[in-house]
Amino acid sequence: MITAEKIDRVMNSSIGSMTFFKRAYGKNMDYTEGVMNVQRELDMYWFVDLVYSHMPAVVDNYCITEDHFYLVRLDVNDDNTAHFSITREEYDEELEDYRDEVVAEQDIEYTDLPKCTMKFFLELANYEPLTFRLLCPSEH
Numbered sequence: 001m002i003t004a005e006k007i008d009r010v011m012n013s014s015i016g017s018m019t020f021f022k023r024a025y026g027k028n029m030d031y032t033e034g035v036m037n038v039q040r041e042l043d044m045y046w047f048v049d050l051v052y053s054h055m056p057a058v059v060d061n062y063c064i065t066e067d068h069f070y071l072v073r074l075d076v077n078d079d080n081t082a083h084f085s086i087t088r089e090e091y092d093e094e095l096e097d098y099r100d101e102v103v104a105e106q107d108i109e110y111t112d113l114p115k116c117t118m119k120f121f122l123e124l125a126n127y128e129p130l131t132f133r134l135l136c137p138s139e140h
Contacts, residue, residue, distance in 0.1 A: 002042055002043075002112070002113060003114060004114050004115065004116050006042070007042060007113070007114070010037060010038055010041045010042055011034075011038065011137075011138065012136075012138045013037060013138070014032065014033055014034030014037055014136055014138055014139050015138055015139060016139055017032035017033040017034060017135070017139055018033070019032075019033055020032060020125075020133065021033075021035075021036050023049070023052060025052070026052045026055070027129070028055045028058075028059055028129075028130060028131060028132060029051065029052060029055050029122075029132045029133070029134060030125065030131060030132075031048060031133065031135065032133065032134070032135040032136065032139050034136035034138065034139045035048065035120065035134050035135060035136060038118075038136065044113075047074065048134070050084060050106070051072060051086075051120075051122070051134055054086055054103075054104035054106070055132070057086070057103050057104040058070060058086060058103055058104065058122065058132060059130065061103045062124070062130070062132075065088070065090075067088045069088065069121065069122075069123045070087065070088050070103060070121070070122040070123070070132075071086070071087050071120075071122075072084075072086050072119070072120040072121070072134065073085050073086075073087070073119050073120075074113075074117070074118040075117050076111055076113045076114065076115050076116050076117070076118075077115060080110050080111055080112065080113075081107065081108060081109060081110065081111075082107075082108040082111050083105065083107055083108070084105060084106045084107075085102055085105040086102075086103045086104040086122065087100040087101060087102050087103060088100070088101050088103055119137055120134055120135065120136060120137070121134070121135050121136075121137060121140055122134050122135075
């Protein structure tokens with residue numbers, strides 16, 4: 001059974017990565033050993049597929065903003081629904097402060113995960129070819 005405590009333990013179990021993984025169909029993203037561990041330990045292979053499905057929006061946003069860092073977030077609710085989002089910080093000159101700009105988001109009708117919030121980083125890893133790397137915050 002997956003518990004919030006297990007999620008926390010798995011999310012914080014990696015502190016660096018020497019190996020990077022990539023799906024055969026994914027050309028703009030790779031991911032770390034920590035993310036691979038999250039997939040294996042929490043049976044969340046679907047999560048990396050979900051991030052991949054939103055990579056065109058990230059690449060489009062990068063081409064406009066040249067922003068190198070994005071926050072990937074999964075918020076699971078009590079009723080087993082969830083909200084997935086990819087955001088970036090944007091400076092609002094009118095407010096003279098930073099705010100989150102949503103680059104991509106999706107509602108998820110059902111997950112077997114318990115109520116929790118999972119955060120990952122998506123950062124530029126290479127310019128040629130343009131590649132982003134998905135990693136756990138503990139690996140940053």
